[in-house]
Amino acid sequence: MTPQSNRRTLRRTLLEVALLVGVIAGAAMVGSLSLAMSMRDAVERDSDAFTVEQRIADQIVAQTYEQQLAAYRFLQHPDSAYLQAFRVAGDRAYSEIRGYLFHVLSTDARLQVENIKETHQRFEVAAERIFDLVRQGRMEDARQRLSTLDRDASELDLAVLRFRDARSRQRAEFRHEHQVLATRLRYGLGLVAGALLFLVVVLTTLLRARVLRPLDHLATAARRLGEGDTSARVPEQPYEEFDAVAAGFNQMADRVHAARAKMEVEHDALQLALRNLHRTQEELVQHEKLSAMGQMLAGLAHELNNPLAGILGMSECLRTELAESPHADAQRLGVTLAAPLEVEALRARSLVRSLLSFARKPSGTIEPVGLAAAVSTAVGLRAHAFAQAGKTLHVDVAPELQVLADAQKLQHAVVNVVNNALDAIITGHGTGLRICAERDDDGFVRIEFDDDGSGMTDPAVVFTPFYTTKRSGEGTGLGLALVERFVTEAGGTVTAVNRHPSGARVTIRLRGCASTVRTDAAPRRDSALRRSGPASRPDSEVERILSSTAPSLTAITPLEAIHRSRVLVVDDEPAIREVQRRFLTRAGIDVVVAASGVAAREIILTEHVDLVVSDLRMPGEMDGRALLAWLDSERPDLGRTALIATGDVSGDASLALPLPPHRILNKPFEGKDYVRRVRAALGLVEVG
């Protein structure tokens, strides 16, 4: 049996108590009132009846005397008038006696009345017998009978007197009984009043203990819940009704509590989502900005490549021809003017290629990346800034180190760290930045960026999005946050600490990799090349060029001279056409040039051509792609060997062309490489 089943219902208890009180009170009141009223009525009736009975008794006695008197008179004077008076008085007496019949009398009293009536009847009959004797003239007999009449009359008086005495006694008894009842009624009423008072006290106590207290519990819990205290609960109650209310309240409080907790969790989640949304929005804006900048850089680099190709080619031709001049002044001019010009052109080409590489879209895939190449590309972009600020930038990265990362994001990360370091170095009047990388025992590659700048105000929060100590407009606060995201996505870690006595160290740890890496960035452990500063000028590059390129353009073998090939160069840029013509002519190859695809098609249809070298982008109805398609269709022999030159060194164009990489010439090109690729296409040499 459950505890609930033992509980009594409050309604039932209250009903029982109310019923009990009501029954007691009602019974007492009704009984008392009824008793009082009946007693009053009885007393009044008794008084009235007693008075009437007294009068009746007097009348009976009086009428009997009247009859007795009439009888005596009739005896003396037998006149029918006396007889009539006797009978009239007798009828009155009978009528009075029968008046008792409808009074409230006890049985004894009624018996007495009946006795009076019968006595009176005997009295009358006895008188009538006397009258009969008188009628017969038997006066003496009649007189003798008078004693009988007197006796009957006396009996009648005595019967009436007894009745009156009996009624007096009865009345006295009645009054005594009335007094006793009145006393009992007073005591009874007092007892009932006391009982009612007791019941009221009990009921009040019961109500306070069983009703008011549970209600207080409920009210207190409701008030606490209303004030936000979701832990407010109502204790278990003795009555089912209150217990049901308490259980309902507790259930409601549980739900409120749960709903509030859930709401807080959802609120936190929403706040976090909102922060992420803001951050993502900012990142998206920054990304779009960077993307637009990258596109602009890519376009700019492409546009620069064409004139740069002309400059580089012209400078190379100029240096070569001046070097071959018999005049010492001309040779000197080649060394002092043309060679530096070529070096600067090469440097410009390298810078443009770095820009293109930096502006290239991230692949989104984690793959083995050569750390030295990535760092070199990034550092190359900021080397000039370091040089302008008079700060040193030292890179010490082994070329064999490889990490698992997105190459473009890695470059961006390095640039961001280098940018922050440069700002700190300038602010803190430091000397420069040192970048070094080593492989740790756990397989990770650790890259450390050590500067001696102003250091960080709070290294713990530098990776928080939008945290910046720079003035407004000088920084977004997203640089190092993006670094952390990239590193985290790549499965690595990044930390920042201040160095003693000044400066800071940013350490990036990325998963290492032993696989082969792309070599297009041509990394090498040459810290001198990557050192930027006021003293780092490209004089050694000039010497390298002077020593390495001069013979290349003149290396024509006798076999090549016997079988001179004829190459059609197609380019809309006159300078580039001229540079290519000079490269090939000096290499002993016949050259025919065309300024457009259409012109090239006419030449191919009318003249002998061994190889076609065409620019990719050309104005007019036929660009390099269309020309190549036409060759595949009309001159498959030329189509299989044709070379395509393009200034889009980012690889996007080459990826779109259905050609192997060795048939694509990236502008600006050096003469040696250009000739080697052409000769390879002609089948004169193998591609190395």
Next chain:
Amino acid sequence: MKQLRFRCGVAALASLSVLAIACDRTSSYRIGVVLDADGIRGASFAAQAINSAGGIHGHRLELVTMPGASTTSASVALTAAERVASDPTVLAVVGHTNSSASLAASQVYNAKHVTQIAPTTTTPLYSRAGPYSFRLVASDEHQGLFLAKQVLRQSPRTRTAVIFVNDDYGRALAAVVIRELHAAGRAPAYSTPYTEHTDGFQDHAEVVGALSRARPDLLIWVGRAVDFSQIALEIRAALPNLSVLASDGFGGPALSQDSLHTLTGVRYVRLVDYSRPNTALARLMAQYRNAGFGELTDQASLAYDAVLLLAQAMRERGRKRDAIREWVASVGRSTPPFPGVTGPIAFPTGGDRAPVYVLAGVPTYTPTESVHARPVSVKR
């Protein structure tokens, strides 16, 4: 544990026994009958007929009789009434034998809310007895008129004498007759009361002497036949040509016990018209006769009807005394008249039945005149 179960079983059996006894006592409908032997016979025939027909709602009708209460003494009637009315199982009463007894007992019954149906009580005072008092005959105001009418049919020279029993019955009825004769200018030449006495008619010589001196042609006897029989021989000796006209109290079993034929030639009033074609009445008369009780009396036939009427009231209203009275009072008003063997029973006003008087002769029982009299039809 076993002892406790045994005690519980015994207690349950005892309770069931008490309950069964109580149910048995309350299962029958009980009517008190305070009449003489003649009335009790009539009531018994009615109870027998009712019980033979299935009783009242399946319960038997039981008569509670008071054999000792058959006298005309009011004191005896009061004692009997107290006993009957104090028994809560008695739902109504048929009685009493005469007017004095009925009048005396009526106040007891009215106080205890017991419906009383008096079969043959004719005293006018009974009309005021109370709401629980009914009777199956009319007030003597009507019988007085009827008797006076019979006298007035005689020759105007006919001298009349009135002898009446000096009780509630005779006194009231004689007063009406004398009043009516006085009013007609034919006052009785002699009138005198007498007292019923267990030792017989007292002082009959004085009465006969006075009667002889008055020389009446017609004696109106308002009293019992048994009283008249004690004085009849002397009267007939003194007045051989005297005709005797008696009231309803004259009838009864005494007529069949008149071995000296002292009552022969007396004409008396009957309250029931036995010549009325009625199958139930004829069956009752035959049943009564076949049982060896002689001719059916007014007391017996009216007691028969009283029991039938009360049984029907109990059928209609159950065991509540007040409800029984209400139904009886409604007979002839909201309820159709009850078809008794003595004729339709109705109480259109008060507790009195409409008058029916038949003048009969002793011993032939040959009805000489049948009058369904109503007050308006009586010529004063």
